Each structure stands twice: as C-alpha cells, then as structure tokens.
Amino acid sequence: MTGKVKRAQYTLEFKMEAVRLVKTGQSLAAVSATLGVVQQTLHNWVKADREGKLAGAGAKPVSPEQMELARLRAEVARLKMERDILKKAGSVLCEGVDVKCAFIDRNRHHWPVSVLCEALEISPSGYHQRQQRSGDDKPHRCRISNDALLAHIKAIHVQVKGEYGWPRMWKELVARGVRVGKERVRKLMAQHGIRARHKRKYIATTNSNHNLPVAPNLLERNFTATAPNQVWTSDITYCATAEGWVYLAVIIDLFSRQVVGWSMQPHMKAELVTDALRMAWFRRRPAAGVIIHSDRGSQYCSGLFQDTLKAYGMRSSMSRRGDCWDNAPTESLWGSLKVARLHGRHFATRRAAMDEIVDWLGFYNSRRLHSTLDYVSPMTFEKNWFAAQQGRAA
Template sequence: MSTKQVRAQYTQEYKLEAVRQVKAGQSIAVVAKVLGIPKASLGNWVRQDAKGALSGAGDTPASVTAEQMELARLRAENARLRMERDIAKKAGGVLRAGHAARYAWIHKMRRQYPVSVACEVLQVSASGYFSWRRRRQSDRPGPAGSYSDEALLAHMRAIHAEVKGEYGWPRMHKELLARGIRIGKERVRRLMQQHGLRARTKRKFVVTTDSRHSLPVAPDLVQRRFIPEAPNQLWSGDITYIATDEGWVYLAAVIDLFSRQVVGWSMQPHMHASLVKEALAMAWWRRRPAAGLIFHSDRGSQYCSHEFQDALKSWGMRSSMSRKGNCWDNAPTESFWGRLKTASLYGRKFATRREAMDAVLDWMAFYNHRRLHSSLGYLSPMQYEQRWHAAQRKKAA
C-alpha cells in the first residue's frame, strides 16, 4: 500500500498519552517533537479532549458556565504544579549545586520550561539568571580561549543532572564538545573524579519470558547481526515490568536497530498479547516501513500468539525469534532495558502506575533525542538517523 494513500492513524492510548503530557504542562510543540507526531494533529486531540470528544464523552457545550471556568482554573493550576514537580525531579542534582549550575540548567531547558517557573523551583531569581546569561555571553572565550574549572564544573553538573547521571567522562567530554566547549579529555576526567561526578553503574535485571507454550516459533533470521544498512529494515521488541504500590506495570518497546531509536511502546497493567500488538501498531503508524521488515523478539507467548503474528503478516513483516533462553540473541533490547532501569528506575519507589509511566516516558524522550551512543559515533538515535537521511538526499541530488 502506498504511503501517500494511507492516512496516519494512532491508537487511543497514544492520543490520550500525548494529550496527558500537554495537560501536565508541556507545550504542544515539545510533546509533538518527542512523540514524533504533527503539531496540528496533537492540537486537534487537545481540543477534542477539552470538549470530551476524544474519549467519547460528549459534544461541545453551548456556553461556558461558572463551574467550567473554575474547572479550567483548577486544571491550569494543576498543570503548573505538575510542571514544578517535573522540574524538581529532573533538576534534583542541580539543586545541591551552586547558583551557576542551576543557571546553566535553566538556560539549557529554557525552551521546555518557562524561565520564571524554573527559577522559582530551583530557588534562584530570574534577574540573577539573566545577569548570569549576560555575563556568560560577554565572557565567553573564543576558539583559543579556555574556561575556568569553576565554569566548566557548572556546565558539567548541569549536564550530569540532565542526563540523569548516565555519563562517564568519555560521554561527558563529547557532550561538552557538542555544546561548543573546547576541553581536553584528561581535564574532564580529573574534574569529574575530584568532584564526585560518576556514571551510574549498570546492574543485572531479570526480564522474564514465558516460552512454555505450544504456539509456533519463528526461526532466527538475524543470527546476532544487529547492524542493518538502513532504517526500518530490522526492529526488535521485548517486554519488561516495573513494580509500583498499585501493582505491576508492563512495558513493551519496539526498537529500530539501525539507530537504536524507540519507535513504538505500550504500557499496561497486564501482559496480554494486546500489549505487544499496541507497541507494534504505534511503530508501524509512525514509520510506515516497506514490506519485508524483520521483527526480532524472544519466544514469549505474546510474540508467538496468533493475534501478534497476524498483525505482523498484515503489515508485511517477517517474524524472527531468538533461541530459547539465550539473551544474547536479543542483546540490543536487553541492553536498552539495562540503561532504562539503571538511569530511571533503580532505587526509586513508585506510588502509582502513572508515576512509573511518567518516569519511563521522560527517560525514553531523553534516550531518543539526547543520549549519546558510542556505537553511533557519540550521536543520539535521532541525530544519527537525521544525518543518514541528509546523506541520502545529498547522494540523490
């Protein structure tokens, strides 16, 4: 089927999740960029939700009542409170640092959060931030100049908080260079060591797979060859789980192994086949791959189910499965789970499923757009893919 003839469709879960992030205080532009959807579509969903039409709640009211005005005020207040909570959560490490590190964090996140709100949460004045920014612009060294240890440390603390403590000195060095800060590797290593800026260490996590079933199993078409030549040739998928006080929340993800980008996901309180099917549906509608794509997974009953296999066939995909009990046959996805849990979940206790889902979504947005991969030449998945597409256009010109 031609991609020009097919109108994009999104699952109800996808629409509601996108609208929820807007209602939590994120701008439509930011949410649309993170989730990879047109701003116009997201704007329509937000308007439909306000009318109660997105979830089928009813038609547009004829007039705005006092009760509705009060409800709108309360919603705006709640969105502000959620934004403040989000800032405090993301900038937790910076709060323990000096004013310069806080100003650097606010400056980096100024397109995502209003400066006035970020200053209030981080307990600095807006006038102090703008004074810092003026000094920073006037004192910025040229190509041959250098930063003081204090200035460099402020930048490094801000980055350390932004990336949730994931970067050791090699990635920190690359990140500083990407931001136009010229500095040697040894200096970065020394400053991080002296001031206790360390990468979180990876831990072993158990990911269960129920392969005790009588459903048909697909052959392994990948054979640990995890480096396709282009996007949308080889995807991998898996399921993991997160504990909350309300019970488990299960996460299914779909990763394009060309750029290691998360292209589809679904989070539910169950492990039924619909969980992995919803993640695949999101990936397909976002990417529209040509027929022949290989989808690689373990032998879990969800992936072997007739429901999921029928979905693969309907979209022209080929199923591939790893050997029984061999995690190395799906190593990229296992590695992704390790990064997610080490950076975002380990040591945290979630009162609700919603809280856990927010933490996962926050990290996946960072992972796709910002996290530097050594295997991708220290680019993020989105940057790596964008550069590949630019190179293809240049070749075709």
Template sequence: MFKVPNKAYTAQFKTAAVQRVKDGQSVRSVARELEISTQTVRNWIKAEGAGTLNGAGSKLVTPEQMELSRLRAENKRLQMELEIGKKCGGVLREGPPVKYAWIDGQCRDYPLAALCEVLSVSINGYRAWKRGGTVERKRLTEVQLLSLIKSIHAEVKGAYGSPRMTEEIRSRGFPASKTRVERLMSRHGIRARHRRRYRVTTDSGHKLPVAQNLLNREFTPHEPNRVFSSDITYIWTDEGWLYLAVVLDLFNREVVGWSMRADMTTELVGDALTMAWFRRKPAPGVLHHSDRGAQYASHAYQGQLARYGMRCSMSRKGNCWDNAPPESFFNSLKNERVHTTRYRTQREAAADVFEYIEVFYNRSRRHSSLGLVSPTKYLQNWLTTQQAQDTAA
C-alpha cells in the first residue's frame, strides 16, 4: 500500500526555492506555490545566507544581494500589487463574476485581501461566490468569457488548447461548452503553442552492460511508486547548454526527481534519482526505466539503483517509443516554455524550468492522460478513494 512519505528536499530544490525569493517573489508566495510552510522557506533563506544550505562549497550572499533583498522587502506590497495588476489584464474591465473566477485561480499565490483590493471587489462578495451563490452559475456573455479565456491563456503562458481551457473555466465555477470555447479561441486567434517534433539524443554507443526492456511499454501502473521513468534533455542559453534530467512516476506522470547541470554527467542523472527517492521513499522493487545512455548504464548509476532496491529496465536500441512518457514531458516543456524564451544565463533557464516543473506542471497543469487534472491532484484523488475504501472495509 502506498504511504505518503514525510517531505524531504534536496539541496538543489532548496537553492531553486530560495532563488525565487531573491528574484523578487514574497516568501509567502513561494511557500504557497511549492506547498511548504513559510517558516521552511525562511529557514532555507537563513541557511543560504550563512553558507550552510548546501553544505561545503555553498556561496554566501554578497552585500549587494543583501541590500537588494532589503529593498525588495520594503517594496513587497507595492510589487505584489503591480504583479497582480499585470496578470489580471482585461479582467479589470469585467464584472464581479469574472473577477471572482480569476481571483479563485490566484489564491494559492497571493493573499486574498491583495487580490480583492487590486480588482476592486469585496472579500465578502468573493466568499459568497465561493459558497455557491447565484452568481456562480451565471452564464457568461461572450465578452466576459473571452476576457476570462484571455486571462487564463496568459496565466498558463499559452499552454492550453480548447479542451484544457474548457475544463479550467468549469473548475472556476462557470458553465462552458468545449464548442463555445473552441469557437471563441479560434475567432480571436488564441491557441496553444505550436508543437515541434522531439529529437532523440541518446548516446548508446558504449560498451557498458544494458538491461532488458522489462517495462515493455506498460505505461499505466495501478498505483504510485511502481514504475519510475527517466530521461535527459538539453536547453540552450547564451552561456551554453543546460542539461536537465528528470524522473517521472508513471502512475500520475509527476516529475518526482530532477537535476540541472552545465555538463551531461553521471552526477546529473544521479542527483535526479536521489531527489525522486527523497520525495517518495519507495519500498524496494520499483521498476526504473530509462534509455541505454552511458549515464544510465554507468557503474555508479547502477550501484545507486541497487542501493535504493530498484529494478533496472532499458529501452530497446534506437526505439524512443519505449520511453515515451518522459519524452512527452520534454515536448510539453519545450513547446510551452523553452522554444519561445531566450535565456541569457544558465541560472535564468534553471529558474524558469524549476517554475515550470514545480509550480505549473506538477501542481497546476491539466494532463490529458489523467482526466484533465494535474499530477498532484490525480494522486490526491486516488489517495482519497483508497482511504474511503479502507474505511468501508
């Protein structure tokens, strides 16, 4: 039986979270979007300042960074209001129902009072709407619905086509048909970002031992922590390539482990596997699938799998479909974020990829193979069902 492990975080995760605060977000906002306590974030910031966040070799915060943090703290309220104002766009010109719906999608990231103040609505009005008042079921006019579509399109940075857009609108309390949403999006040129073909870059030209394909394209395990799938991709920046390794739990397609480095080494994939193990603490017997790349076939990585009690499975030579789920994730990442963004530094790229994985993809993005809910929500729904069945038994 799957058990929810105590939360644990690797140094790379902590560093990325602290960087979001240093880049201008409030502690509360970062804590909400990552679903951790504000005190935990503050502890990480304090440890980073003392040079103890990552152990040996950590960088101390410079005097310039400390002064910048002080100035950002002094202007936090104004900055938050400006950020909310930029996000809400045309919603400001709409009536309360559209504003309430937009606020409902932002409450995880911003205080309710700040959201209501910027959009000039009352907290009591919003709460009445949440309780299921008549305004919740009001059919939006075409102008109102278009405004909401544009707002959501901006929020998700162009990631949703009409099916996901329709589900998102419904989740915010408004009736909407896919036909109507699709017609409005088409008429006004609102569409999901164009998909490009994924290029496979696996280097299997080595003499290291490879494992059999035990997974055999069985991509739908019946519960969490049964099958992990791993892969590597690369992201171009003005400073050169940034390499990203991920580990997915195929049950809910959640990215449970990731690592980013400037070089494609065994440490890259090893760190991603470490994060996955920290997060899930799976019992021995997990099937770990990857391609035949040298990083995964290396003695170091195979030893790590053995220590975690994981069984190794590898794709057949030259067959990218044997490891389709992580390649599908990379397609989404590239098309929805990377291909339309110029990264001037590797740090800038790493921060954006962290936001995509931890804030958007895992916790918010509606996944077509999961019934148009996010990976986190899918797992929560499954756990709730399991608990109900155990209680009934």
C-alpha cells in the first residue's frame, strides 16, 4: 500500500445513463445538476454518443477533492435552477395547487420535477398523485363489469410483461383508479389463466474459495434502514446470450430497495462490482459511513473493491459462507428480474440482453410495486419520505 487514494473514473454505464436522460428530453443543465457532472463534460458525452465514440469520452480520472467540487457545483446549479424557475413562475406563486401543478407540467422537460416542486413549495408525491388522477378526477362509483375489468387486467399484464400475480395486479388496479375487490381480481385472473411467471433455480456466481480477507457480517439479516444511504447491498448474477455470458452487478439501497448503481460486463472480475459501486456513488454522493453488504466472493474481497470502499469512506459487511439468506433482498431482486425478463428468452447478442435488463431496472425503480414498501415503487417510496421530512421541517 502506498497510502495514496485511488483515483476514480466515470464508468461507461454512468456516461450511458447520463446520455439516456438527455435523450428522454431533459435539458443538459437539468441532467448535469441531477448527476453532479460538469455541463461541458455531459455535452461531450452526448456528442461522443452521436459519433459512436462514447466508450472513450470523458474518462478523465477525478480525485475525491474533484468529486466534492462536482457536488458543490451541482448544488449551485440546483440553486440557479430554482432562481430561474421562480423568475418564470411569477404570479403562479400566488395561485393554488392546481395552477402550480399545471406550471410544472409545462416545464417538466426543461427542469427536473423535484426542483420545480421544491421551488413552488409543492410535495413531489402530491404532484405525481394529481398527475395520475388527471382526466379521472371523479372516482368510479359504479361497479365495473367483468369484461371491462378483464380488459384492464390484460392491459396491465402486457405492460408488466407477465410479472404481476393477483396481489400486485389488484394494487396496480387500485392505483389506477379502478375500484375492485382483491378476491374478484384473483378469481378473474384464475378463470382466464392470467398468472405471474414462475421462478426457476439458478446456479450460484459466488466464489468464496480464496485466501483474501473477509469482512464481518454487520447486518445479521437486519434489512431495515431508517433513511436513504445508510445500508447498501450488492450481488452478481448472469444472463446467457449467443455471444456468451453477460454478468450484472447491482447496488441496492435497503431503505427504498432502489437500484442505485449497476454494471454489466462479459466477465466477473473485480471491476464489475467496483464499477457498480462507482455509479452508485456518483448518483447518490452519500456521506461517509455507508455499509456495503455483499457475499464473500473474491470480487468483493479484492483489493480494488476494498480500496474503493475506503476511498469513499464506506464500511464492508459480508454474509456468512454459503448463506444466501444473509443477502435476501438482492436475491429477491434477481428472482424478480429473471422471472420478468430473462425466463425462456434467447438473446442473439450481449447488447440485446443488456438493453432488456436496463429497461427492467428502470421499470423496477420507477414503477414496479414493491411488497416491502406497501406496494409503491422504490422511487415513489423515497419521494414520499423526502416530502414527509420537508413537511416536518416546515
């Protein structure tokens, strides 16, 4: 050990995620502030993506001091956005919630919704609930027919690609304003053969036969967290393609079960899990002290991963040997992913498999109803928590 802190790099996955956000219609300024990336760097990534050269763009190393500078720049950019929003909002500030929500609708592609809500003093969760109810302000009072209900169920079944069983289907129907009993949903799905896809057994990817140092189990199966960025978990899984294996590593925030970082590679080297960790750090920028729980695989015990943890001020925690239940939340994620998108699929290329996985991760974070979170999505759960914290502070 030389005593020097390893210098991190923006991973390819991180750059691709930033470019994807720009492609969805968000402005460079909005994405720059959200991810804490210098706007010119983000512009370079978008340009490189258009030219097919993204893999080599913007991979300049950044030190921990530069990371902190980027965080401060992001905060300054956010404050500037709020100032610009308040200038444009004008008399809207004196109007009611409906007018403010309409202003957010008109400007959501120019500024992030979270910043718009904060500037206009609107709860993000309240805004999204109003948006879901738009066009259907009056709840259905009459009993929906079986034919109409079946049409709703079939539409949702297609949208979630057969992932929901009757409990989640019922919750999804209620969230969409369809007033119906859960027993009726269960019977109708059974009658028409609509069911969730079933799980299969998969081989393990953990290789704990090594002589590397092993961290203690700091969780002891306590998978609860009282706030974001307290405890993260990580694991590796795989997907077969005609070109060979694709390996996926994720970082999950136990508080909201949100996937905050991920990496996909054709190998299971230490870089796979380290890149996932770097993406999570760049996206969340947590304070020091975060616990990272994993299995005892050689990737997590490697010097590269452990040195990166130390550089970020994080603490390592590891499951007992051969005990998958010590990392149950991540194992549950793998089951959901494989049932939803990978079961019975034959991918001609690694790229095709990676696109499918990334699409599901986006769906999982933003829309998939999570039973541990009282059937709301991870992102919604976290937004509701932040809104409640702001309400208590007010």
